[in-house]
Amino acid sequence: MAERYSSFERGGRRWLWQRITAAFLVVVLAFHFFLLHFVNHADEVTFAASSLRMQDLTYYSLMVLFLVTATFHGVNGVYNALINQGLTGSRKRIVKYALVAASVVLIVQGVRTANAWAGFPTF
Template identity: 90%
Template sequence: MAERYSSFETGGRRWLWQRITAAFLVVVLAFHFFLLHFVNHADEVTFLASSARMTDLTYYSLMVLFLVTATFHGVNGVYNALENQGLTGTKKQVVKYTLIAASLVLVVQGIRTANAWAGLPTF
């Protein structure tokens, strides 16, 4: 019989957060597709309309949370896939900190972009 193999520790938090973020992303993606593909068709989506949506605190907060959640979910998935392939030692640490740095850059730039669209000061 095949054994179960996963880099996720049994009862670990990374496994749980991977599932929680997946569920959240499914809901937010459904909202995105509904809003931007059924309510507003692609040819109706403009920069001005997107900027107007971003001025709404609820929408802005949801998009920032979507950014952070998607970044974590993607990076956590890549890191665990690499662990499953046998990544260990120094290479594992280098990959880990490279992914963390890339995530931080992505989130900071994403928030700066969201702030610009919402008319908020960028940092």
């Protein structure tokens, strides 16, 4: 009989959050494709129109939440794939902190970009 193997700890929450973020991303991606490929066609999407959309607080909040969710989902998936490949010890710790640092940089730059598009002050 095959043995069950998963890099997610039994009773851990990362497994659950991976599934929740996946479901959220599917819904937001469907919204994105509908809005930017069916309502507005590719040749109608401009920087000015994107800036106008980002000025709507609901849209802005959804895009920032999309950024944070996609970052977590991707980094968590990469980290667990590396653990599944046998990453342990100090290398595991180094990779974990490198991924956390990359996530922080990505989120900070993404929020700065969203703020610039929305006309908010950047930090």
